[in-house]
Amino acid sequence: MSADRKRGNNEPVDTGKTLDFFINGVPCTAYKGESVIQAARRAGVDIPHFCWHHDLSVPGNCRICMVEVEQDSGDPWFDIGCNMPVTAGMRVLTETDTVKKLRRETMQFITLNHPVDCGICNKAGECILQDYHYEHNGRASMSIDRKNHATKFFPLSDRIMLDNERCIMCTRCVRFTHEVSQSHALAAVHRGDHALIRPAEDANFNEDAYSDNVIDICPVGALLSRDNMDNARVWYTKATPSVCPGCERGCTINIWHRKPEWALKALDPQLNTRIERVTPLENETVNGPWICNKARDLATLLERPRATQAMVRGTAASLTEATAAAAALLAGARTAVALVSSWGSNEELAAFRDAFAGRLGATLTAYAKPDHLPQPGEIVEDAVLIKADKNPNLRGATAHFHLLPADVSAALAGADVVLVWGEGVDDGVLPMGAKVIRLDGFAHEHHARADVFIPLSIQTERSGHYTNFEGTVSPFVACFEPKAPVAHAEALFARLAGVVAVAEART
């Protein structure tokens, strides 16, 4: 998605042509048009940077990426690595004494008016400024004068809080709203050391569907999520790679949750199994380094009330009893219809197909159904990431089964047993008199009206893969143990189809 993004000195990079040059004496290859910092990054040499971001334009204002270029004769010259195009044979030095001195001076300037309130800062532990201070400066401030004061807790939007004292004016957030989200909602006002990031007068940052990305790209703790403010120290949490189920883009994400070794014992145990926050997991082929705000709010989607109790005709039953009842219904069906979930993983979908392979197309018809439709007020589709289909794996499901026709009642007409896997099918469309088997992870009223209901695990409790609309397969990993005895769909289908029962009987 970032192919069209301005890069390397704000010029497109020509990956067809390469240049040979040297970083610290080691021969390296750069693409034509690449800047020193980009080529160095690909070569595994890290040049410190605050304002430069690989998916944004180059402002060259933090001045920490200063590098030295050896000359054939005369003094070496110094320039910022983010704006300097690589030329053939160039000899770049990144760790000389002068370069280190320049970094140390710049860090002195950057921390001059920074409050250094890491002890109460949400960014502490994952802060670039903190890391660079230890790496490149490590000294006390040379200043004995008071620091500049500016606004604390300035609400940039309903979601984001700005601390102007911590801000180092790298303008990453401003460029993000101009170049990626296109909301043009942020701007820098005033000059000099009293310059401030502020909402632009004629834009509304609340309407920016990607606004929370500025929290990630902020190199300091100036931009913070109001939802996650003071919830957990980052070192008590860990990131589990996952896939956002919010739409068919299937952005790869990190789900942050409490580390098991730091589990809370005294407070609400729910805190140990909740989603603390969601951040993008950078992925060049799907979402780049960005995700939308819906993904940030995944907790509201995945932490809805759960279905935890298996039921047979509305009466509580054990999982084994409910599974046996469902298997019996299916075994006796003459024209069964299964509505397959587009929130199922590729593994689960394949398990379903394999389990019912002998009956598909004969006594069982399976359709892939969209579990979720766009909600009122939700952005249906845009040019950045958000796609209209609000399910993560409809492409994976339709690889095995036909898409459920728009006229659901007609598709189901004449069925004597209907198996509904997942959400999005109300009782109203089900044929009168048909036996209904429901499999779902979330609690719904109509579960009690089904003939058999079996609760399932949800995405954060199992691992698997989704296939996004472009055919890219991305993995997700379980974050938590299931909260209650629920079935894993992948293992369940063989039992429902009777395959396991037969196999067990043989042994």
Place this chain on the structure above:
Amino acid sequence: MTSPYPTPELSGRKFFMNFPVTDTSHALDAYRARGGYQALAKALREQQPADVTKEVSAAGLLGHGGAAFPAGRKWSVIRPDDGEPHYVCMNADEGEPGTFKDRWLLEYVPHMPLEGLILASYAIGGRHAFIYIRGEFDLAYRRIQGAVDEAYAAGLLGENILGTGYALDVVVYRGAGSYVCGEASAMLASLEGKKGWPRNRPPRLTVKGLYQKPTVVNNVETLANVPVILALGAAEFKKTGTPKSPGTQMISISGHVERPGVYEVEYGYSWERFIYDDCGGIQGGRALKCIIPGGVSTKILDANEIKGVTLDHLSAVAAGSQLGSGGMIAVAEGTCMVRLARVIQRFYHHESCGQCTPCREGMGWMERVLDRIVRGDGRPDDIDRLYHISNANDGTTICSLGDSAGYACTAILDHYRDEFEYYIKNGRSMHDGRLAVFDPFDGAVPTPLYAGAGA
């Protein structure tokens, strides 16, 4: 009405201040009567664009905005016929403290830089040109806008200029009061409607300037020289001034001299004669302490250092400074240099655009240190601290505001370290009361201009 500025006859050949200023001498008719727009007519009818550039290059015209970059070399980067739009922008954002010579040109000979602008546009194949004028200028703005209007009415601008088929439109744009918008790339950003922030090179402005198209930015005085060169011919023009600095320099002098004002000085004129004869010496017959040669961004020179020095770029550089923008400030003996440094630093703090870390933080830091010294709370290591901040700003920022502030400060420290040491040790100035640079706060530390956001 006579000129509000003295026009003494001493300092050599004059290109601009060579006529009596009257109420109407700035108008088109008067300018034409003095030979105006003949160079344009000749160039449009008889010369190819490349010939104009060649003539300007041959004349060795140096930029008058401060950096003294050869104008011809800047123009010759652009190929007039490469099919792309090109722009010329006249830099009339004269903001360097002590400099007000462009203002004289804009107020009294506005057609001269305008003719130069048309010629420059013709030379680089421009269809649109811009005049970015400092927002604080009032008469200057009305005069240059009036000149543009007159030129349109007389067929000197617009479609088919002077019947030659060449077309050019000129837009006068008023700045909003930012010093850094006098920096060429910041000016173009401001002209595009963006925040006036300088931008990194490469690419140079002559490759990607206004609206990402090749752009030439020239100072008012530089452009005003162009019709002179074309009228006289490069060979004749080079007879004025010195071999390396041909022509004349408009100098605006202020400070403790008897006759401050704008002077046109032929390059190579004696600096001491200029101060003591042309400008009438130092007020009250005092001794000269030091000179700020070309705006506060240039290094100061003390009275001894200008002895025997002539007013041209080579000599000024050899003496350890630059002619800069021609904004000279004379400082008389008895002035407190600590307070002078603070006034200068206060300016840089106020005008730092806030982009690059060293300048954004360093300017305020230097002002706070100087404030503290002036307040009487200086520490012995403050002088080293000031040197340190200045050096850390040298060459580490996008534009040269940070460098200049550092040079200004270190030059004063180099020359008058003893005054700083005295002030720090005794908590008071070596020169209390006498001819002090105007200090509205009288040594007290003012409340910060910006107490923070929302305030």
